[in-house]
Amino acid sequence: MLKKFTLLYVEDNDATIDAFIGAFQEYFKTIFVARNGEEGLALFETSHPDIVLTDLQMPKMGGLEMIARMREISPNLPIIINSAFSDTHLLLKSITLHVDDYILKPTDPHLLLQAFEKVARVLNLEKSLVRSHTMMQTIIDEIPDPIMYIELDFSVSMMNKAAKELGGEDVNALLPKCYKISNNTSGACAEGSPLCPIEHVYKTKKPSTQRHVHTDKKGKKHHIDVAARPIFDADGIVIAYLEIRHDISNYLDIQNKLLHKTKKLTHISMHDSLTHLPNRRLLADRIDHAIERKTRSGGEFAIFFIDLDHFKEVNDTLGHLIGDQLLIQVAKRIRTMTRKGDTIARNGGDEFVLLIDDGVSKSHFTTVAEKILKLFEAPFLIQEKEIFSACSIGISIFPQDGQTVESLLHHADVAMYTSKEAGRQQFTFFLPQAAV
Incomplete structure (x- = not known):
C-alpha cells in the first residue's frame, strides 16, 4: 500500500535517521531526508512528497513552523509528528495544524506503520475518486473514519460503512441529505448552519475543518473534526464535496490528562x-x-x-x-x-x-x-x-x-x-x- 508513495522524513538525529531508513525504506517508493525545518521545507517544495514525517525540536526551523508553512501550500498533505515531547502546548498546536497523527518517541514501529497505512488509505481514496463506484465503495469501507461524497445539493451519493453507522434520518435512502444524517447526533451541521464546513468550502473553494460536539445514542459526547474539501472537474469547477469525520475524543482525553498532570507536577514543585x-x-x-x-x-x-x-x-x-x-x-x-x-x-x-x-x-x-x-x-x-x-x-x-x-x-x-x-x-x- 505504501510502495507507491514518497515520504519526506525530517529528523536531526543521525542515529535515529539510520534506524528509520533501515526499518522503513522498503515500504516507500522514495524517502527524502531533511535534518531541520529549513531543509524540510525546501525538499517539500522541490520533491512534492505524498506524506511527511517530522520531529518538532530541530535547529534553524522547528517542526511546527515548518508544518504551518507547508499547510499554507498544501492544506491536505498528510503529516505525522514523531516527537519525544508530549506537553499540552505542543499537542494543542498540532491539533490546530490538523496533523494526521502524533506518535511519541521512543517510537513503536508498529504504531508508526499503522499511521502510515492510515494516511495511505486516505491518499488512495482521494486518487481513486475517478474509478468506478463499486471499486470506490470497497476502498472507503476500509476507512475507519466516516466519509461522505456530497453533491452540490447536499445529497450524499456515496458513503462508507462508518458513515452509515452514524445513523440519522434517511441514512438508507437513495440520496440522503448530509445534514439529515448529522441531525440524528447533534444537529451541528444542519443545512445553513455557520458550523457547516461545506458552507465555507462553497464560498471559498478551499478545504475547511470545523469542530463539532456530537452526542451518540448512549448520551456520550464525542468531539469530531469535520473536514470538507472541494472536488473539482477538469475546468476547475466545484462539482461535489468530500467530507471526512475524525473522532478526536481520545486525543483530547490524552491532552486533558497531560494538562492535569502538568498542573499537578507544577503544584508539587511549588x-x-x-x-x-x-x-x-x-x-x-x-x-x-x-x-x-x-x-x-x-x-x-x-x-x-x-x-x-x-x-x-x-x-x-x-x-x-x-x-x-x-x-x-x-x-x-x-x-x-x-x-x-x-x-x-x-x-x-x-x-x-x-x-x-x-x-x-x-x-x-x-x-x-x-x-x-x-x-x-x-x-x-x-x-x-x-x-x-x-x-x-x-x-x-x-x-x-x-x-x-x-x-x-x-x-x-x-x-x-x-x-x-x-x-x-x-x-x-x-x-x-x-x-x-
Whole structure:
C-alpha cells in the first residue's frame, strides 16, 4: 500500500535517521531526508512528497513552523509528528495544524506503520475518486473514519460503512441529505448552519475543518473534526464535496490528562510535601510580585521569619514522626489567621515565613506578630499527647529593610535570631545595626 508513495522524513538525529531508513525504506517508493525545518521545507517544495514525517525540536526551523508553512501550500498533505515531547502546548498546536497523527518517541514501529497505512488509505481514496463506484465503495469501507461524497445539493451519493453507522434520518435512502444524517447526533451541521464546513468550502473553494460536539445514542459526547474539501472537474469547477469525520475524543482525553498532570507536577514543585504550604520557590515568587506591586503603587509589606523554639528537643525526645505532626499542626494554626493575599510558607526544617501584604503601619505588623505568638498558647494534641511549643519571630519591612527577596528574607532571619538571643518566644523588628 505504501510502495507507491514518497515520504519526506525530517529528523536531526543521525542515529535515529539510520534506524528509520533501515526499518522503513522498503515500504516507500522514495524517502527524502531533511535534518531541520529549513531543509524540510525546501525538499517539500522541490520533491512534492505524498506524506511527511517530522520531529518538532530541530535547529534553524522547528517542526511546527515548518508544518504551518507547508499547510499554507498544501492544506491536505498528510503529516505525522514523531516527537519525544508530549506537553499540552505542543499537542494543542498540532491539533490546530490538523496533523494526521502524533506518535511519541521512543517510537513503536508498529504504531508508526499503522499511521502510515492510515494516511495511505486516505491518499488512495482521494486518487481513486475517478474509478468506478463499486471499486470506490470497497476502498472507503476500509476507512475507519466516516466519509461522505456530497453533491452540490447536499445529497450524499456515496458513503462508507462508518458513515452509515452514524445513523440519522434517511441514512438508507437513495440520496440522503448530509445534514439529515448529522441531525440524528447533534444537529451541528444542519443545512445553513455557520458550523457547516461545506458552507465555507462553497464560498471559498478551499478545504475547511470545523469542530463539532456530537452526542451518540448512549448520551456520550464525542468531539469530531469535520473536514470538507472541494472536488473539482477538469475546468476547475466545484462539482461535489468530500467530507471526512475524525473522532478526536481520545486525543483530547490524552491532552486533558497531560494538562492535569502538568498542573499537578507544577503544584508539587511549588509546595512543601509535608505541610502542603508553599515552598521556598513559590515564596520567593510571591515576594518578588509583592515588590513589583509596591514599587509601582507605594506602601509596605512585611516578612515574618518564624522559627519554632526547642524543636530539636521534640524530635530527640518524642521522635521525628511527632515532630512532623507538630509542624503540620503549626502550619494549620498559622494559616487560620492569614488573609487573602497573604502567604504562609515553609522555609525548611522548623522555619516558616509569613508574607503579610498591604500592611498599613508598623503597629499593624506588631498586632500580627502578637497573634502568631498567641497561637502557641494552647498545646498541640498529637497522638493523645499535649505538646507545648513556642516560636521566635523576626520581621523585616519593605522597602526600608530591603528591596530584594534575598535582603528581606535575610534581614527577617537576622531579626529572628535577635529574638532567640533575647530569650525566645517573642518578636523583633529588624534593626540595621543588627546586620553589622
